[in-house]
Amino acid sequence: VQLHIVSKRKDLPLRVAKQTPNGLAILGFFIEPTITTKSSSQHWKTNSTSSPMPATEAWKNLTKYLSAIKDINSVVEVTEQISIDDLLGDVDQTTYYRYNGSLTTPLCNEAVVWTVFKEPIQLDEDLMMMFPNQTGYRNVFRPPQPLNRRTVYVSKSTVPRSVKLFVLLASLCAFSCHFHL
Ligand SMILES: *[C@@H]1O[C@H](CO)[C@@H](O)[C@H](O)[C@H]1NC(C)=O
Numbered sequence: 001v002q003l004h005i006v007s008k009r010k011d012l013p014l015r016v017a018k019q020t021p022n023g024l025a026i027l028g029f030f031i032e033p034t035i036t037t038k039s040s041s042q043h044w045k046t047n048s049t050s051s052p053m054p055a056t057e058a059w060k061n062l063t064k065y066l067s068a069i070k071d072i073n074s075v076v077e078v079t080e081q082i083s084i085d086d087l088l089g090d091v092d093q094t095t096y097y098r099y100n101g102s103l104t105t106p107l108c109n110e111a112v113v114w115t116v117f118k119e120p121i122q123l124d125e126d127l128m129m130m131f132p133n134q135t136g137y138r139n140v141f142r143p144p145q146p147l148n149r150r151t152v153y154v155s156k157s158t159v160p161r162s163v164k165l166f167v168l169l170a171s172l173c174a175f176s177c178h179f180h181l
Pocket of ligand 1: 021099100
């Protein structure tokens with residue numbers, strides 16, 4: 001399962017953006033189900049060892065509105081603030097893949113700059129399954145497409161700038177201190 005955050009180029013109407021190679025930008029986050037058992041509700045089972053904490057509260061708030069959304073014309077009044085940051089929790093936002101690709105739904109226009117983050121969001125399986133169960137959308141995934149001439153770029157994991165600057169200052173200081181001795 002993936003969370004898609006879709007943005008359209010501000011200078012183009014949607015109809016034109018869908019016909020433009022970089023008309024849309026989508027941030028994709030994998031969602032990995034965790035199984036929480038009653039006896040160990042403080043723990044979550046997962047395949048990876050360095051997983052972030054699940055951002056459960058925000059997802060509970062969001063999913064409770066799903067049953068009220070019957071179709072595209074449904075209107076629900078969301079009373080609490082649900083920010084994307086809350087839904088992402090402390091997922092690593094520095095390591096991602098980027099490529100020029102397409103919409104996952106017909107007409108699958110090649111109009112999307114994709115950014116897919118490596119680290120998944122950990123989400124309780126029951127909450128995750130509310131999306132297909134309550135919306136009725138199942139198996140809507142598109143099978144893998146051939147790469148053809150595309151390049152998939154991987155973000156370069158770097159030491160944060162502030163740390164680098166600190167190291168630089170520290171070594172400058174070390175140098176000048178040494179010099180004055
Ligand atoms: C996407 O396509 C544009 C235009 O060809 C190119 O400049 C850009 O580098 C491509 N981006 C990626 C991530 O491949």
